[in-house]
Amino acid sequence: MRSEASLGLKVAAIGGLLFLHLPILLIFLYAFTTEERTYEFPPPGLTTQWFGVAWNREDIWPPLYLSLKVAAISTALAMILGTLVAAAMARARFFGRDQISLLILLPIALPGVITGMSLRSAFGIMDIPFSTWTIVLGHATFCIVIVYNNAVARMRRLSGGIMEASADLGANSFQTFRYVLLPNLGSALLAGGMLAFALSFDEVIVTTFTAGQQSTLPIWMLNELVRPRQRPVTNVVAIVVFAATFFPILIAYYLTRGGSETAGMGK
Amino acid sequence: MTASAILRPRGPADRLTGLFWRRPGLLLLLLITPPLLWLGVVYLGSLAALLLQSFYSIDEFSGVVKEEFTLKTYAELFRPQNLDIILRTVVMAAAVTLTCAILAFPIAYYAARYAKGPWKAAFYLGVMLPLWSSYLVKVYAWKLILAKEGILGWAAEGTGTGFIITGILSIPGLEGSSLSTSPFGTFLVFVYIWLPYMILPMQAALERVPTTMLEASADLGATRSQTFRTVILPLALPGVIAGSIFTFSLTLGDYIIPQIVGDSARFIGLAVYQLQGTAGNIPLAAAFAVVPILIMLIYLTLAKRAGAFDAL
Numbered sequence: 001m002r003s004e005a006s007l008g009l010k011v012a013a014i015g016g017l018l019f020l021h022l023p024i025l026l027i028f029l030y031a032f033t034t035e036e037r038t039y040e041f042p043p044p045g046l047t048t049q050w051f052g053v054a055w056n057r058e059d060i061w062p063p064l065y066l067s068l069k070v071a072a073i074s075t076a077l078a079m080i081l082g083t084l085v086a087a088a089m090a091r092a093r094f095f096g097r098d099q100i101s102l103l104i105l106l107p108i109a110l111p112g113v114i115t116g117m118s119l120r121s122a123f124g125i126m127d128i129p130f131s132t133w134t135i136v137l138g139h140a141t142f143c144i145v146i147v148y149n150n151a152v153a154r155m156r157r158l159s160g161g162i163m164e165a166s167a168d169l170g171a172n173s174f175q176t177f178r179y180v181l182l183p184n185l186g187s188a189l190l191a192g193g194m195l196a197f198a199l200s201f202d203e204v205i206v207t208t209f210t211a212g213q214q215s216t217l218p219i220w221m222l223n224e225l226v227r228p229r230q231r232p233v234t235n236v237v238a239i240v241v242f243a244a245t246f247f248p249i250l251i252a253y254y255l256t257r258g259g260s261e262t263a264g265m266g267k
Numbered sequence: 268m269t270a271s272a273i274l275r276p277r278g279p280a281d282r283l284t285g286l287f288w289r290r291p292g293l294l295l296l297l298l299i300t301p302p303l304l305w306l307g308v309v310y311l312g313s314l315a316a317l318l319l320q321s322f323y324s325i326d327e328f329s330g331v332v333k334e335e336f337t338l339k340t341y342a343e344l345f346r347p348q349n350l351d352i353i354l355r356t357v358v359m360a361a362a363v364t365l366t367c368a369i370l371a372f373p374i375a376y377y378a379a380r381y382a383k384g385p386w387k388a389a390f391y392l393g394v395m396l397p398l399w400s401s402y403l404v405k406v407y408a409w410k411l412i413l414a415k416e417g418i419l420g421w422a423a424e425g426t427g428t429g430f431i432i433t434g435i436l437s438i439p440g441l442e443g444s445s446l447s448t449s450p451f452g453t454f455l456v457f458v459y460i461w462l463p464y465m466i467l468p469m470q471a472a473l474e475r476v477p478t479t480m481l482e483a484s485a486d487l488g489a490t491r492s493q494t495f496r497t498v499i500l501p502l503a504l505p506g507v508i509a510g511s512i513f514t515f516s517l518t519l520g521d522y523i524i525p526q527i528v529g530d531s532a533r534f535i536g537l538a539v540y541q542l543q544g545t546a547g548n549i550p551l552a553a554a555f556a557v558v559p560i561l562i563m564l565i566y567l568t569l570a571k572r573a574g575a576f577d578a579l
Contacts, residue, residue, distance in 0.1 A: 002349065004381070005377055005380070005381040009373055009376065009377055009381075010373075010377065012373035012374070012377075013373045013374045013376070013378070013390075016370060016371075016374040016462075017374065017393045018374060018380075018388070019370075019392065019459070019462075020394070020397040020459075020462065020463065021393070021396075023405065023408040023409060023459065024397065024400060024405060024408055024410060025402065026408050026411055026412065026418065027404055027407065027408050027411070027527070030411055036362060039410070039411045039414035039416055039417045040416045040417075041411075041416065041417050041418040041420075041421045042421065053535035077305075080301070081301060081302040081305055082301050082302070082389070084298045084299065084301055085298070085299060085302040085303075087298050088295050088298040088299040092291075092295050094295060098556075099462060100299070100303065103303075103307075104302075104306065106310070107306075109516060109563065109567070110516065110520070110521050110559070110560060110563055111516050111517060111520020111536065111559050111563075112520055112521075112522070113314070113520035113521075113522060113535070113536040113539050113540070113556060113559070114314075114317070114520060114556055114559060114560055115310070117539050117543060117553060118310075118313035118314045118316060118317040118550060118556070119309075119313045120543055120549075121313065121316040121317045121319070121320040121549065121553055122312060122313040122317075124316075124320070124549060125316050125319070125320070126316075132368055137309055140305070140309075141305070141309055141310050142305065142307070144302065144305070167284075172280045172281045172283070172284035173280070173283065173284040173287055173294075174280045174284075175280070176282075178510035195399070199399075200377050202401045202402055203522070204402065204403055204523060205521070205523065205536075206539065209540075209543070212325075215352070218403050220371040221403050221407070222403060222523065223499070224340055224411065225403075225406075225407060225527055226526065226527070229474070238401070238403070238404045238407055241401045241403065241404055242400060242401050242404045244401075245399060245400055245401045246396070246400055249395070249396060249399040249400070250396075253392060253395065257388075
């Protein structure tokens, strides 16, 4: 067995990584192009005017606020529900445990169009009007698994001994939770929350079914992609969306680094 | 001195702790009820609503949903144009999954076997960031790349390799005025977007292949390709299947990519979206949505049997 990789393998591996990254970098370049109507490459000239134009476009701000609001509420709900279910599943063995883990996984194992269409059917049957909350229902459901994954991995790594020690020293369950469990879970929960936020902020497939006439930032972007008005403005918004998902993921990575929890599996 | 000087008075929190200690099931019940209620009511409830709607039908003249149970809507699924959509989606999902597996292998293998220290972190982040970064932004980037005047066309012109693109676009079934309006473009973007979902479980499976087995294989005189075929591949297979669950499922349901890149041929996701929206045919949209559920249930059962769940 050779301990050095062959040249072919090296080239294929690095080529694969470049293939994953180069297209994203292109977005940044296109946000500065002077060409408004086509996708001409290389750009005929560079300008920063589109950032100002985007800032003054009034149709961008309401979707941005809605996206932030939905992501914040969904993340908060997912963090509560995900942590509760992780606490229940981490150590206990009980009847129906496998079924519950499948139930948590299902919203991301099945295509998003299923979640979207299912919710749409339920709203139709129950005559629920579209609102911020109808969007949140879908988002929180698939965000639970992200928080759960992070929390349950950390709980499994925690030694049960510290909880017993806490009880031996006379702490009740709530004090143990407050002073022992929470500080140990903190970074994993924060990482899960960051990822859930990024996921919700970027979600478009489920949202199109549950938003009605409302527009989140990804839906605004989708409309601009299908019927463009000012192409470079779309690029500026793309950078904003990219940044709003990129930094939480980076922070989540550093918070869970070195642990066994894989922050991202199963978007 | 009495004991009360040492022991604090017992409050309600202490009494609850005692209760949880005597009845651990009670604590479990308290923890699991809220999330189960949410998933049970919101998610399973909605799935039930979907199933219910798929057994309704639409009145052809008034366009109103008739709330009576019938299999008429499912019969509509078997019309040639609808079967065509299902077949096209499944073929695309299979092609995308296969290509992702082939492209992912060298990256996963290198990261699992040879990458050390900071390179290991670089590979992990290098796969994780594209996986998580904005889906729409990535699709949009490919629109820029594949457009007629975009970067690929420019590069092909500069290097005199334009005939390759023209060649691909003249293959029957892949025709289009540019890559961004050809089914090949749709395929390319699918592969790009889902590739990280294949790399990660594959890498996890490859990391569990013990080096001693590869050494043993070499000691017994196996060539590199024999070692690959008879040792590495069987041991990595659960990881490949786990990855394929994601690539296959995600392709089955996606409707944004075919809408933005490609010849606007319809896929299951797009059919669901258009039927519930502009067409207002909720029963047929629901019936269409049941198709990926059935396909994925069969797929998941087979994957479970192949031991792929441990690799998830």
